Amino acid sequence: LAKTTQPISMDSYEGQEVNITCSHNNIATNDYITxxxxxxxxxxxxxxQGYKTKVTNEVASLFIPADRKSSTLSLPRVSLSDTAVYYCLVGDNGFGGSQGNLIFGKGTKLSVKP
Amino acid sequence: SQTIHQWPATLVQPVGSPLSLECTVEGTSNPNLYWYRQAAGRGLQLLFYSIGIDQISSEVPQNLSASRPQDRQFILSSKKLLLSDSGFYLCAWRGQGLSREQYFGPGTRLTVT
Incomplete structure (x- = not known):
């Protein structure tokens, strides 16, 4: 499974947009980013979760460049309740025979201040 | 809807004592089941996963074992706990087919003294 690298911590203020970038240089063709x-x-x-380009849902957006070697999680207008650890993972969801196992790193600790 | 249960929520055990943590899933059948451990200040470590009854795979050698006696029941055990077994234990499930998410239980905080 591809290894990921992300910042250990980030600070932000309420109402700001937060972007957390994750590097996954060895991502495989079958891997998704979660x-x-x-x-x-x-x-x-x-x-x-996404595979390429941009994915958006009700809580976040995920931007994935064409080479897929990195991805950026975007949280719009964060609040105090968004203070948490955010993990970036890559894997083939089990479709490539890995049983969809997830390999968690240490994540990014996001602290949102008032 | 699907629900995942873990118990106990917290546990304090002396070194050398046995351990049994239980996880059950409701509302789904034939799920993939997982046990993770999170040591203080660290990421989650996958310990075991299971694709079916009595089908267990271990990711990391340790003094822990896992069993799946029923489709939706996953048990984590140890005969003799070590201090290094302290941590936050999480059970998770994932559906078959196109499902890509893993759903985590509330966790068990284990302190070995």
Whole structure:
């Protein structure tokens, strides 16, 4: 599975847009890019997933350049409740025979201040 | 809708004692099931995954074991706990077919003293 690199921590203020970039230089053709959010003492929660270009849902956008070697999670107008750890993962979701196992790194700790 | 349960929520056990953590899933059948551990200040480490009853794969060698006696039940065990087994244990499930998300349970906070 492709290894990912993302900043250890980021600070922001309420109402700002936050962009967290993840590098995955060894991403494979079958791999998807997935982001999870984790609050303290809770299990991670799925945020968004994409393969290429741009994906948007009700909570975030995911930008993936043509070479797919990086991706950027964009959180519009963050609030205090967005303070959490954000994980970037790549994997083939099980369609490539890996059983869809997820390899979590240390993630990016986002701190939103008032 | 699907629900995943874990118990207990917190556990304090002495070194050398046995461990049994249970995870059950409702509202789905034949899920892929996973056990993760998160040590303090670290990312999640995949310990075991299962694609069916009595089909368990271990990702990391350790003194822990897993069993799946029923389709929607996943148990994490140890005969003798070590201090290094302390952490936050999470169970997760993933559906078959085109489902891409993993859904995590509430977790068990284990402290080995």
């Amino acid at each position: 982001w999870y959010q984790q609050f303290p003492s809770q299990g991670p929660r799925f945020i968004i």
